[in-house]
Amino acid sequence: MNTHVAPAADVIVVGAGPGGSAAAYYLAQRGLDVLLLEKTQFPREKVCGDGLTPRSVAALLKMGIDTSEGNGWTRNKGLRVVTRDITLELDWPTLDAYPAYGLSRTRLDFDDLLAQRAVEAGARLQTATQVTAPTFDLAGRVNGVQALLGPDKEPVTYRAPLVIAADGVSGRMALALGLNRRDDRPMGVAVRRYYYCDAKHDDDYLESWLELRSASDPDTLQPGYGWIFGLGDGRINAGLGVLNSSASYQQVNYRQLLLDWLAATPEEWGLRDESNADGPIRGAALPMGFNRVPHYSRGMMLIGDSGGMVNPFNGEGIAYAMESGDIAAEVAAKALAANSSPRREAALRTYPDQISDHLGGYYRMGGIFVKLIGHPEVMRLCTEQGMKSRTLMRFVLKLLANLTDARGGDAMDRIINGLQRVTPKV
Structure with missing residues (x-):
């Protein structure tokens, strides 16, 4: 069967997980024609802890998701930390930037809720579409994707001047551009x-x-x-x-x-x-600490797990996937509004720096943390001694969950934010 070229979109987003749906939502809000391609059909199961910190909740609220308990969400007020000898209950901090509650919900319908929110904003969602590779123009720049459509695996090509890869840990799209996983990252x-x-x-x-x-x-x-x-x-x-x-x-x-x-x-x-x-x-x-870079190359942006954006401190990925989708959409909209190809490309090349400014110092700190607790004696010291101080554990909770106010805040916020500023970015 011959491949045919489907109608073009302004942006193709590959993968309708939290990052891809967030990107599609914010792009559609800006008036862009967005084609959101998902290989499975909803509802679908996905391996995850299903627990959301206040940082993830803030990302949901920004998308206009109703997080009330009547809408199927289970709220929690903090983290209980358990060792053999000590149990501590630590409430989520009270901050200006984040709500003081977390959530839980299975991924069986969580991703569907976000994808439908993108559709409500104007994105075109197409499920049962397995993207197999990017396509390239004569200059070697990504100009669309190849896919297998439906149960019959009909080959289809979709064209767009920009592709956002949100295809998860496999990184198939990134690998096609030679962006391999870095072994020196967590x-x-x-x-x-x-x-x-x-x-x-x-x-x-x-x-x-x-x-x-x-x-x-x-x-x-x-x-x-x-x-x-x-x-x-x-x-x-x-x-x-x-x-x-x-x-x-x-x-x-x-x-x-x-x-x-x-x-x-x-x-x-x-x-x-x-x-x-x-x-x-x-x-x-769990691909962590920006273990696949650069996050933009030749017409393709990487967000979420495809760019190794899981938090090295606590393994949280949803918040960072959604935040990177938000940033990618803002950069993409500015780039596609440019009046020349060189200006568009210059705008797109700012995306890696913006992601690095957003998380680079924190993730470098996380990489150091990962190496330290890889030593059993260090892990033992952290659990046995750290748990004896509630104040220290409140600090650890803020650090590991990346929950601080950027301006003002308490002394813990200022210490954590200061450490991020002085730590070289990944």
Whole structure:
């Protein structure tokens, strides 16, 4: 079957996850013709912790998403941090820039809500469209994408002067431009499973367990944490994330590690019982700390996981995907309004610097943090000594969740913001 060229758009966005839908929303709001291509059909499952910090909530509110409990969201007021000896409940900080609550909701319909918000703004959503590669003009600049459409995999070409890659950790679009993953940047792995759990499903706090040990190697403390996030519907999301900075990273069976950790939870929670599980254990990679750069090249912008934008401190990706989509849309709109190709290209080339200004110093700090806690003795010191000080843990919460006011704020805000300013950007 011959490939045919579909009608053009101003911008093609590849992937209707949080980053792609946010980019499409903000582009459409600016009056641009946006084609949002998604390989699956909604609703669809996606591996995630399903817990949202106030930073993610702020990104949702900016898009006009109704985050009320009556609209299917489960609210939480902070983070409960657990070790063998100490449990601390830390409320989300009160800030001007962010709400004082977090949320949880499964990705089964979360992404669909955001994609439909983009459609309401004027974007054209097309599902069951598997983008396979970018297309190039004679100068080697991206000018569209090739895709397989529908169940019959009909080959189609879509043209646009700009493509935004939001295709996730696989980075297929970026790889086509020779943008390979950097091995010197952090990487993580996460696994999760749903359980029915009456004791925890409507918890007021997200829960983080800092001591992860496998039954086969109980003396080694893994650089990461386990989580229990209540979903408000009788279920919880139980999972863990581990960083690649430990010597045993490649050897650990993370699915078994999850089961070993859950075996240490109270018996009355029912998390040791396979009959309470709702579905299999699923896993995914976490591309962190800008591990794929540059974020713009030859007519293509990278956002979210495709650009390695997961927070190295806590593994959060949704907030940063949506924020990068917002920034990309602003840059793209200015570029496409330029009256010449050189001016358009000059505007697009500002995108990497803007992303770096937004997160570069913080992510460099995160990279240092990842290397430090890769040493079991450092991880042990952090958990055993840090948990003894509520004040210190409040500071750690702000740092790890990237929750500060840019102007003013308290002493903790000023310290964290100052560290970001003086830390060289990635």
